[in-house]
Amino acid sequence: MSLVDALAAALAEQLSANPRLVVLAPPHHPVLRAPSAAGPASRAEARLLAVAGGSRPVIGAGLVLGGRPAVSLLEAGDAQAPPRGGPHVLVAPDGETAGALWAQGIDVLQPSWPADVAPLLAAGLTGAHPVVLRVDARSPAAALGDVPPLVPGAHRVLRAGEALGLYASGVGVPTALTVARMLAGRGVDAAAIEVSLLPAGRGIAPGRTDDVLMLGPAPRPGQINADAVARLRTVSLAGDRAVLEAVLSRRKASGRI
């Protein structure tokens, strides 16, 4: 299952569970093809609307003004921030669109695994302000096997390890897990920890944890929080192999390999 498939299923579930939710999609969007999973199909489909043009975020804000939660599915380049007010989830198809909205002050949620999409969509639909849900068509994480479920406000251990920790969120998460496994193959027992849902803390720049992979000591219970993450060293995101080499180089320089 891809992230887009997971999004279609999550939207169908939300449309079925919340009779006031409205979803705005561009014509021909994949989610328009399979809404019938949402229980009484005709009622759910009436709230899954195809709307052309780049004004879907503002139309979604109007739905909120009219008393309904909304999901606005964006196309690449639809970076017009809507007025404040929610619940309103803007589904961005790529990092550029999500980043442009983040630059306008909107928080970004980044599912890495298909199983992450539904809880993050549900979380976004509880907010008083718009949030961006970044759903790339392809996710390298999908090929990495199952992981534990997301827990809001907490970190997620993707791989336990004793020697060091690779901390990541957003697009860095699959890299963290891949590199941790590569390090294990070279005898370095590395942990991979996702910190996407840690609450932002003092000293951590907004959005930093959305696209950065960080290197630090192996996790200890009770020691992973936003302040601790903010103090970690950043490593390159230029591909799994480059990150692996960067980590090994730093380990060698510090005499711990």
Place this chain on the structure above:
Amino acid sequence: VRSGHPRSLLDGADLPAVRAAAARGRGAFATAIACLRAGGVLQHDPDDPGWLDRDRVIDGAHALGPSDARSWWTSAPVRDALSLALGAGLSSSLDGGIFRVWCLLDGAADDGRTWDAARAAAAQACAALTVVAAGDPEARLVDLLRAAGWRTFAAAPDDPLEVLGAMDRAVAHGAGPAAVVLVR
């Protein structure tokens, strides 16, 4: 006291109150705003500004000012006003048109985003949405709405009876979005 949406807007209008309110207002929208508020057109409850079924007024023409209580209208950038109004109108339409959305626009709204929203409103047959257009001497905005499939109803901007009549016909149209066009 909740008011609004009488069988005919003209039946429920308090014309002396409308004329008095229009005389206090300024600009091309003065009479239309007086009709909405003092003429009984607007479905609202002064004691419950958060009433979910209240009519929404989206001001994309900067026609409403600080002297107007913000509880009954929402300001919007001119290029986004119709999109915002469409969203609220769709919300109402899904409930069978339980409330109406009024959107004030002038000639400055002649823009691609307004065009997108106008076409989407027509495609969705959003009958809960009514535009009040004024300050559009070249009628470019009105042409845009008509080209997108909207019905338009003209009225003299300073005549309460004409404005109420046009609003009445726009509300009764019922088959999709409509606009009241204030032209001299």
